[in-house]
Structure formats: structure tokens, C-alpha cells
Amino acid sequence: MMATPHADATRRPARPHIAPPPVAGARPVHPLWVRIGHWLNALAAIVMMLSGWRIYDASPVFHGFVIPPNLTLGGWLGGALQWHFAAMWLLVFNGIVYLALNIASGRFFRKFMPVSSRAVLRDLGAALTGKLSHADLNHYNAVQKVAYLFVICDLIVLVLSGLAIWKSVQFPLLRELMGGYDNARVVHFCAMALMAGFLVVHLVMVALVPRSLLAMLRGR
Numbered sequence: 001m002m003a004t005p006h007a008d009a010t011r012r013p014a015r016p017h018i019a020p021p022p023v024a025g026a027r028p029v030h031p032l033w034v035r036i037g038h039w040l041n042a043l044a045a046i047v048m049m050l051s052g053w054r055i056y057d058a059s060p061v062f063h064g065f066v067i068p069p070n071l072t073l074g075g076w077l078g079g080a081l082q083w084h085f086a087a088m089w090l091l092v093f094n095g096i097v098y099l100a101l102n103i104a105s106g107r108f109f110r111k112f113m114p115v116s117s118r119a120v121l122r123d124l125g126a127a128l129t130g131k132l133s134h135a136d137l138n139h140y141n142a143v144q145k146v147a148y149l150f151v152i153c154d155l156i157v158l159v160l161s162g163l164a165i166w167k168s169v170q171f172p173l174l175r176e177l178m179g180g181y182d183n184a185r186v187v188h189f190c191a192m193a194l195m196a197g198f199l200v201v202h203l204v205m206v207a208l209v210p211r212s213l214l215a216m217l218r219g220r
Contacts, residue, residue: 028219029137034107035216037098044091045155045195047073047083052192054080061189092159099152115145134209151198154191161188 030038050073057066058077074080102108119142126132127143140148164175164184178184206213 029215030219032219033101034098035219037094037101038216040090040094041098041155044087044094046199047087048091048158049192049196049199050074051080051083051087052188055084056189061185088159088162091155095155095159111140112145112149115142115149120146134212137212137215147198147201151195154194154198158188158191158195161185161191 050071053067054069054072054074055077057069057072058080060066072080074083099108102111123132123142127141132141132143160174161178161184164171164178165181165188168175168181168184175181175184178187
């Protein structure tokens with residue numbers, strides 16, 4: 001049956017669904033200073049890890065265990081030390097500024113607090129079963145909170161144990177708190193291994209939720 005002229009006149013073509021544009025002045029997921037601080041910290045930590053492995057190979061803490069040379073940075077002990085100390089100063093100064101701004105702006109407590117063991121177990125179970133939502137990038141789940149708090153503490157341990165190794169005579173109390181020079185090397189290596197493990201997990205999560213990478217690159 002043919003449609004009447006009246007029906008043709010009132011029929012409207014379907015309009016395609018268009019996502020609304022970003023609201024002007026909307027608060028970004030990550031402010032510019034957070035993004036700059038994050039990438040500088042990441043760069044410093046990776047350079048320190050790769051050059052640290054070359055330094056480790058020159059005098060292994062665990063006899064019989066060495067890092068493959070193609071995974072290290074520096075080419076030789078002297079070159080690795082230069083890379084290591086350059087990255088150390090970047091990590092220390094940028095890390096202090098980054099942490100201070102997080103605390104002063106209230107972002108640290110807003111993003112990472114509160115956190116409870118019950119919430120961690122709940123979100124970990126949801127993550128392992130693929131039911132953990134990542135719809136709101138402004139909100140960290142309990143597992144993310146614990147992971148980021150852990151890596152902050154781990155980086156502090158790395159710096160302090162490295163200082164106990166580098167300036168062992170000048171900081172005898174710090175050296176003794178680490179259990180002596182040899183134990184400080186063990187602590188330093190273990191903290192570096194934990195940071196490498198965090199980095200692997202972090203990259204896997206970014207691959208699963210690529211929007212998080214875009215947010216850290218452009219803020220929104």
C-alpha cells in the first residue's frame with residue numbers, strides 16, 4: 001500500500017547519534033602538572049632500573065644470577081653509573097615536587113583515601129573475574145589506590161637504600177637501618193624488582209583500558 005502524502009510530509013529521517021562535545025571548562029581527569037610529573041617520574045624510574053641492572057651485573061648481590069646485558073643501560077659500569085645518578089636527581093626533585101603538589105592540592109587524599117582491606121578484596125575479585133568497571137577515570141578503585149600507594153613507598157625505599165649504598169659513610173644511621181651495607185644492596189635490588197613488577201602490571205592494565213593512557217596524555 002502506498003503511503004499518503006500526509007504521511008510522507010510528517011515522516012522525519014532518523015538522526016545519527018552524535019556524542020555531545022566536551023563541556024567548556026570541565027575539570028580534566030589529570031591536570032597538566034600531574035601529567036608532566038607522572039611522565040618525568042616514569043622516565044627517571046625506567047632509566048634508573050635499566051642502568052641499575054648494569055651496575056648490579058658488575059657485582060651481583062645473588063651469585064649466579066645476572067641480568068641479560070641487552071636489558072640494561074649504560075654499556076659499561078661507568079656509563080651505567082652516569083645514567084643512574086642523572087636519573088636519580090630527576091626522580092628525587094621531581095618526586096618531591098609531585099608529591100608536595102598532590103598533598104597541597106588535596107588530590108592525594110581525594111584520589112587515594114579512604115582505602116580498606118574489604119574494598120581491596122572486593123575490587124580484586126571483580127578485577128580477576130572481569131567485572132571491575134573502568135567507566136569513570138576520575139575515580140580510582142581500591143586496587144588502584146593500593147598499587148599507587150605501594151609504588152610511592154617503593155620509590156622512597158629505593159632512594160633511601162640507594163643513598164645508604166652511595167653515601168654509606170656519610171649516613172651511618174641510614175645504613176644501619178637497612179641492616180648494613182650488604183643488606184642495603186639486597187633491599188635496593190628487591191625494591192627495584194618490585195618496581196619492575198609494578199611496571200609490567202601497569203602496562204597490562206593500560207593495554208586493557210587504553211582510555212587511561214589517553215587521559216594521561218591529553219588530560220581528558
